Amino acid sequence: MRRLITSALTSLLLMVIMIVSLPNPVHALPPVQGEVISMTVGIPGTMVIRDEKGQLHILNLTQQTQLGGHFKVGDKVLAFFSPYGVSAVQPLTGSR
Secondary structure (H helix, E strand, O other), X not given: OHXXXXXXXXXXXXXXXXXXXXOOHHXXXXXXXXXXXXXXXXXXXXXXXXXXXXXXXXXXXXXXXXXXXXXXXXXXXXXXXEOOEEEEEEEOOOOO
């Protein structure tokens, strides 16, 4: 009986750990829309955008970041995030 209880508790603990470690879309950040204020050339690099509220967002661009074009200061962009960082940056339609 003791062995059965220990086995059940171990299984329950492993299930709880697995559920907690799954990526949760609730914690994903919403996309950020704004104007490019500054950027560094190359990958890895950074892009700073200012949103409509005036807040600055520093985007760390990596090889995994999907860039929807070549950007310059003044471009309007939409940045998407994943649990691992910036996943994509796209130009806003009609901003070029």
